[in-house]
Amino acid sequence: MTIAAETPDADTTATASEGKRVLLAAPRGYCAGVDRAVVTVEKALDLYGPPVYVRKEIVHNKHVVTTLEKRGAIFVDETQEVPEGATVIFSAHGVAPIVHDEAKALSLKTIDATCPLVTKVHREAKRFAGDDFDILLIGHEGHEEVVGTSGEAPEHITLVQSPDHVDEVVVRDPDKVVWLSQTTLSVDETMETVRRLRERFPKLQDPPSDDICYATQNRQLAVKQMAAQTDLMIVVGSRNSSNSVRLVEVALEHGARDGHLVDYADEIADEWLDGVTTVGVTSGASVPEVLVRDVLQFLAIRGFTDVETVTAAEESLLFALPNELRRDLKARGADQTEEIRHDAGSLH
Numbered sequence: 162m163t164i165a166a167e168t169p170d171a172d173t174t175a176t177a178s179e180g181k182r183v184l185l186a187a188p189r190g191y192c193a194g195v196d197r198a199v200v201t202v203e204k205a206l207d208l209y210g211p212p213v214y215v216r217k218e219i220v221h222n223k224h225v226v227t228t229l230e231k232r233g234a235i236f237v238d239e240t241q242e243v244p245e246g247a248t249v250i251f252s253a254h255g256v257a258p259i260v261h262d263e264a265k266a267l268s269l270k271t272i273d274a275t276c277p278l279v280t281k282v283h284r285e286a287k288r289f290a291g292d293d294f295d296i297l298l299i300g301h302e303g304h305e306e307v308v309g310t311s312g313e314a315p316e317h318i319t320l321v322q323s324p325d326h327v328d329e330v331v332v333r334d335p336d337k338v339v340w341l342s343q344t345t346l347s348v349d350e351t352m353e354t355v356r357r358l359r360e361r362f363p364k365l366q367d368p369p370s371d372d373i374c375y376a377t378q379n380r381q382l383a384v385k386q387m388a389a390q391t392d393l394m395i396v397v398g399s400r401n402s403s404n405s406v407r408l409v410e411v412a413l414e415h416g417a418r419d420g421h422l423v424d425y426a427d428e429i430a431d432e433w434l435d436g437v438t439t440v441g442v443t444s445g446a447s448v449p450e451v452l453v454r455d456v457l458q459f460l461a462i463r464g465f466t467d468v469e470t471v472t473a474a475e476e477s478l479l480f481a482l483p484n485e486l487r488r489d490l491k492a493r494g495a496d497q498t499e500e501i502r503h504d505a506g507s508l509h
């Protein structure tokens with residue numbers, strides 16, 4: 162496709178300059194879990210009226226959070242900051258069981274927007290802890306998802322942050338060890354961590370199914386297919402978005418000459434484009450497409466009007482909204498189709 166530069170200025174306008182092109186990753190942007198979480202907040206605001214409290218950032222994207230704040234969402238770090246009896250939404254990253262207890266103690270109405278693929282990892286942790294396994298959770302210390310999953314079985318879970326941390330791991334019984342992981346890690350680095358763990362614990366069990374989710378894997382796959390051809394990879398995403406940060410790392414590891422993470426197009430420095438012929442563009446799983454369009458427009462103004470899509474996978478997964486919200490929508494008489502429609506929000 163060709164992107165027309167809508168707002169050319171005298172200094173930067175270039176007619177499609179020879180050889181200049183953009184490789185646009187597919188899939189990119191919103192995954193099913195983020196889509197569900199964002200629509201949950203939008204529909205809760207419509208249904209209950211503002212304010213609606215959200216514990217932690219609903220998804221790790223600056224634009225999404227500020228847009229929802231403008232509509233009346235109040236983001237808090239801890240459950241105790243929510244007034245007694247108010248409505249609170251738990252973010253897509255999931256919460257530890259203790260957070261549900263805290264909400265109950267405050268008589269909060271809760272809506273749990275935890276991604277079902279994170280809930281799956283919670284269930285695995287509970288199950289293996291119930292069977293008295295030591296669980297080696299590969300993930301990043303302090304990330305909300307890791308805090309939530311660890312909270313399911315703190316006595317059984319040991320965090321392993323990278324291959325370099327494997328030698329420090331201590332287990333009670335090397336014959337009864339399983340690894341699980343955060344959903345948004347680098348596939349390659351995680352497999353290297355597992356390989357090193359297995360060297361130490363040959364009977365290490367694998368998770369029943371992939372913990373790194375389909376969206377993380379597909380976005381990394383698309384970047385791998387493009388990276389070697391790109392002089393510059395621009396990943397749209399926020400700095401606290403694990404899967405977005407991983408995309409820059411994966412691009413550089415697979416041959417991109419340069420790579421940067423930006424929240425907005427105006428963060429792209431013109432000097433990044435010096436001598437660049439091919440720019441790769443993708444976005445993290447929490448990024449609305451409008452921000453990618455802004456980047457394409459920024460590049461088009463600078464002569465990168467030819468855009469070629471590189472498709473690594475097709476995605477069609479959608480998750481139904483949280484039960485609590487569906488029940489209230491139904492009680493209000495909202496059409497069932499409307500309850501699970503995920504394309505109605507303003508953040509798409």
Ligand code: SF4
Nearest residue numbers: 192194195276344374
């Ligand atoms: S990145 Fe994966 S685990 Fe996280 S919200 Fe999206 S689909 Fe769910």
